[in-house]
Amino acid sequence: MLRNALNVGCLIVNTILRNTVSRSAENYRWAKQKGFCVRCFKERAMVGQVRCASCSEKDAAEYAILKVTPGYKKRKAESDRRVREKRRNAGLCVRCGQRPAQEGRVVCLECKIANARIQKKRNNEIPRHERPNYGLCYVCGELVKPGFRLCEKHYAQLTTMRASFSASPTEKMLEDRARKRRATMLAFQEGRCEY
Numbered sequence: 391m392l393r394n395a396l397n398v399g400c401l402i403v404n405t406i407l408r409n410t411v412s413r414s415a416e417n418y419r420w421a422k423q424k425g426f427c428v429r430c431f432k433e434r435a436m437v438g439q440v441r442c443a444s445c446s447e448k449d450a451a452e453y454a455i456l457k458v459t460p461g462y463k464k465r466k467a468e469s470d471r472r473v474r475e476k477r478r479n480a481g482l483c484v485r486c487g488q489r490p491a492q493e494g495r496v497v498c499l500e501c502k503i504a505n506a507r508i509q510k511k512r513n514n515e516i517p518r519h520e521r522p523n524y525g526l527c528y529v530c531g532e533l534v535k536p537g538f539r540l541c542e543k544h545y546a547q548l549t550t551m552r553a554s555f556s557a558s559p560t561e562k563m564l565e566d567r568a569r570k571r572r573a574t575m576l577a578f579q580e581g582r583c584e585y
């Protein structure tokens with residue numbers, strides 16, 4: 391039973407590999423440009439996608455099998471690394487491989503924005519108060535300044551804010567201070583003073 395399942399799995403993986411090779415980059419580009427499905431080259435691709443509905447389903451099913459194939463993850467990581475290296479050497483964005491990378495960076499502007507959006511979504515999954523436990527700024531969720539609970543930017547902001555407050559305390563801060571002082575005095579008079 392298990393052996394059968396494995397054989398079927400192997401067969402499918404081999405078919406996928408064959409398909410992948412025959413689906414050359416040139417055909418892919420042609421289909422994408424003309425708005426055809428990049429898998430069957432017959433149907434129109436779905437809006438905003440490169441595959442037709444039925445091919446997209448087939449691809450998803452195949453990928454589900456491929457994903458659990460032993461050694462797949464390692465091979466994928468290895469090939470991803472090679473692709474990124476090739477793109478970087480060509481001065482292209484390592485993410486999309488289409489547009490030139492931004493000056494001094496490895497991704498293009500569009501991909502930088504897309505990455506930031508994904509990062510933001512991920513951050514939103516962690517409650518604010520737990521962010522510092524993950525080494526993330528509790529204000530914005532970016533990486534913290536080492537040893538602090540805030541990122542570089544928000545740490546700087548807080549420092550300037552504090553400096554300006556102590557230089558020119560707000561009305562409310564003065565009131566608070568006066569209230570505290572009164573409370574301490576009262577406690578002292580009633581013999582509750584802790585000092």
Ligand SMILES: [Zn+2]
Pocket residue numbers: 427428429430431432433441442443444445446
């Ligand atoms: Zn198709």
Ligand SMILES: [Zn+2]
Pocket residue numbers: 483484485486487488489497498499500501502
């Ligand atoms: Zn890009």
Ligand SMILES: [Zn+2]
Pocket residue numbers: 527528529530531532540541542543544
């Ligand atoms: Zn921050």
